[in-house]
Amino acid sequence: MKEKKLVCGNVALSEAAIRAGCRFYFGYPITPQNEVTSYMSLRMNEVGGVFLQAESELASVNMVFGAALTGAKAMTTSSSPGISLMQEGISYLAGCELPAVIVNVMRGGPGLGNIAPSQSDYFQAVKGGGHGDYRLLVFAPSTLQEIVDYTYMAFSKAGQYRMQVMILMDGLMGQMMEPVSFPEMSESFSYRNDWALTGCKKREPRSIKSLFLEEGVLERHNKNLQKKYGEIREREILYDTFLADDADVLLTAFGFCGRLCKKAVEELRGMGIKAGLFRPITLWPFPGDVFTGLSKRSRKIFCVEMNAGQMVEDIMFYADDKNKVGFIGRTGGGIPSVSEIVKAVTGKR
Amino acid sequence: MREIYKKPEALNDNITHYCPGCGHGIAHRLIAEVIDELKIRERVIGVAPVGCAVLAYNYFNFDVAESAHGRTPAVATGIKRALPDNIVFSYQGDGDLAAIGTAEIVHAANRSENISVFFVNNTVYGMTGGQMAPTTLEGQKTLTTPSGREKGTTGSPIKVCELLSVLEGARYLYRGALSTPSNILKVKKAIKDSFQIQIAKKGFSLVEIISPCPTYWGLTPLESLQYIDNKLLKVFPLGEIKNTAR
Numbered sequence: 001m002k003e004k005k006l007v008c009g010n011v012a013l014s015e016a017a018i019r020a021g022c023r024f025y026f027g028y029p030i031t032p033q034n035e036v037t038s039y040m041s042l043r044m045n046e047v048g049g050v051f052l053q054a055e056s057e058l059a060s061v062n063m064v065f066g067a068a069l070t071g072a073k074a075m076t077t078s079s080s081p082g083i084s085l086m087q088e089g090i091s092y093l094a095g096c097e098l099p100a101v102i103v104n105v106m107r108g109g110p111g112l113g114n115i116a117p118s119q120s121d122y123f124q125a126v127k128g129g130g131h132g133d134y135r136l137l138v139f140a141p142s143t144l145q146e147i148v149d150y151t152y153m154a155f156s157k158a159g160q161y162r163m164q165v166m167i168l169m170d171g172l173m174g175q176m177m178e179p180v181s182f183p184e185m186s187e188s189f190s191y192r193n194d195w196a197l198t199g200c201k202k203r204e205p206r207s208i209k210s211l212f213l214e215e216g217v218l219e220r221h222n223k224n225l226q227k228k229y230g231e232i233r234e235r236e237i238l239y240d241t242f243l244a245d246d247a248d249v250l251l252t253a254f255g256f257c258g259r260l261c262k263k264a265v266e267e268l269r270g271m272g273i274k275a276g277l278f279r280p281i282t283l284w285p286f287p288g289d290v291f292t293g294l295s296k297r298s299r300k301i302f303c304v305e306m307n308a309g310q311m312v313e314d315i316m317f318y319a320d321d322k323n324k325v326g327f328i329g330r331t332g333g334g335i336p337s338v339s340e341i342v343k344a345v346t347g348k349r
Numbered sequence: 350m351r352e353i354y355k356k357p358e359a360l361n362d363n364i365t366h367y368c369p370g371c372g373h374g375i376a377h378r379l380i381a382e383v384i385d386e387l388k389i390r391e392r393v394i395g396v397a398p399v400g401c402a403v404l405a406y407n408y409f410n411f412d413v414a415e416s417a418h419g420r421t422p423a424v425a426t427g428i429k430r431a432l433p434d435n436i437v438f439s440y441q442g443d444g445d446l447a448a449i450g451t452a453e454i455v456h457a458a459n460r461s462e463n464i465s466v467f468f469v470n471n472t473v474y475g476m477t478g479g480q481m482a483p484t485t486l487e488g489q490k491t492l493t494t495p496s497g498r499e500k501g502t503t504g505s506p507i508k509v510c511e512l513l514s515v516l517e518g519a520r521y522l523y524r525g526a527l528s529t530p531s532n533i534l535k536v537k538k539a540i541k542d543s544f545q546i547q548i549a550k551k552g553f554s555l556v557e558i559i560s561p562c563p564t565y566w567g568l569t570p571l572e573s574l575q576y577i578d579n580k581l582l583k584v585f586p587l588g589e590i591k592n593t594a595r
Contacts, residue, residue: 024427024430024431026427050430050431052426052430054423054456055452055453055455055456056452058420058423058452058453059420059423059426059452059453059456060423062416062417062420062423062424062427062453063423063424063426063427063430064427065416065417065420065423065424065427066396066414066423066424066425066426066427066428066429066430066431067427067428067430067431068427069394069414069424069427069428070394070427070428070431070432072431074427074431088417088420089417089420092416092417096415197394197412197413197414197428198394198412198432198435199391199392199393199394199411199412199432199435199436200390200391200410200411200412201391201392202391205409205410205411205412205413206412207406207412207413207414207415208414208415209406209414209415210415211403211404211415
């Protein structure tokens with residue numbers, strides 16, 4: 001068995017990125033993801049990679065853009081207000097089809113908000129965020145081992161599809177500690193780069209751009225992007241269920257709330273209520289068809305989130321009957337307790 | 350017969366989209382000539398800005414990237430950090446570099462990022478139709494300063510080379526103008542110096558190129574050149590502003 005290490009979520013993420021071959025990290029400090037910048041500043045040095053503290057989130061995502069143009073494996077991390085600043089760069093990465101991993105360790109908002117855990121950037125992650133029609137492949141880990149596994153996977157998916165992959169987790173996931181085992185150091189340190197800008201030695205010059213002025217060209221480009229997103233919808237859906245097959249009451253949640261709901265399901269089962277959990281791991285593409293199938297068997301569905309109700313809109317969209325759907329949420333850094341969830345489900349105050 | 354003039358290999362054979370009398374064509378050609386002379390075409394990566402020169406990749410016969418408005422030095426930083434042996438330059442206008450991208454250029458210079466920056470200053474926003482730039486002269490009429498730029502409400506023209514000169518990391522800062530054959534040759538030498546500083550891994554360099562914009566100055570191409578010499582150079586003095594890369 002692999003050796004397990006006790007680390008916090010932000011360090012788990014950082015080490016997994018390095019083991020996935022990431023050698024270019026550009027970031028800007030913001031709580032609650034600061035362990036990433038400090039860990040990377042030490043560790044990138046050890047593995048011969050590049051750590052650079054940028055002057056802003058705008059600069060860090062554009063440094064990622066620059067490194068990605070050359071076919072390098074690059075990552076940036078931030079938290080909610082910083083991710084808002086990065087949206088311009090993320091849209092350009094999408095327009096130029098550049099592989100990149102972007103991590104949002106969410107905190108309470110809107111505005112400067114607070115530094116407590118939140119899940120209030122779901123819309124921003126899965127519905128757009130920046131301008132133009134584009135999608136991110138969004139992983140929402142629920143345990144620290146999942147942070148490691150999906151960060152490692154994020155780099156291969158980014159390279160495979162030449163797209164941007166977001167790890168979406170909240171401040172609690174970044175700060176809490178759990179034992180994890182890390183995968184082997186990846187042998188392949190960069191992506192395929194037969195499209196990249198490396199200097200035109202022994203080949204025709206290339207340009208990478210997102211400006212397409214000629215009539216119809218941008219529409220063709222966008223159709224190609226959508227075709228790629230369609231392939232991802234077909235192939236890359238991930239989800240987890242817990243006692244969901246015979247569930248009379250189905251809880252739905254992502255990330256940290258998935259863990260709370262698992263406990264709530266156990267308590268509800270103890271009370272004789274046939275409860276179960278459906279937890280999307282890819283928030284985009286959303287496992288809609290799977291959920292529709294599950295929803296048919298349940299009498300009642302509750303969506304539990306640390307926001308004012310964001311994923312619940314997708315849950316209602318994919319449920320066989322939206323009238324079955326209830327919402328349990330806390331905002332601004334509030335974390336639902338297991339007993340709160342159980343009480344809400346049973347209707348007891 | 351001896352060939353005394355030809356198109357540089359680093360330029361493509363394309364019809365220009367730039368306005369008659371615009372300086373971008375000359376600036377492109379100077380960069381291309383220097384790249385040929387230094388024999389670095391196959392390892393150059395250029396970063397084009399947002400603005401009139403966004404289509405630079407149509408003219409340059411080497412790898413060129415496009416950047417978000419003003420983020421060009423950050424993109425160039427990412428490229429250079431990933432490929433330190435390539436020669437990376439950013440090509441930026443006054444809006445790109447001196448307005449929306451001031452943070453990026455200041456910090457790239459302060460890190461002494463080993464890149465070359467070619468800053469084309471024509472004191473006006475061209476692509477968007479002739480609005481005020483940070484470098485617009487006092488009294489200069491633009492689409493957004495219809496009575497002329499007024500210092501009290503919109504500030505004075507930013508002198509980028511002087512602004513950056515206080516940063517230790519800014520190793521070479523030169524201001525030239527595309528107004529006379531002699532000035533054009535000096536710009537070419539400055540571009541060459543900038544690339545050679547980068548090749549020698551001596552850090553950040555920037556060449557400001559005062560360039561005519563007849564369309565939004567409301568002047569003929571010839572009057573524009575006279576306007577540079579008579580008006581602009583009184584605000585933007587030519588020459589080496591700083592050189593610690595010798």
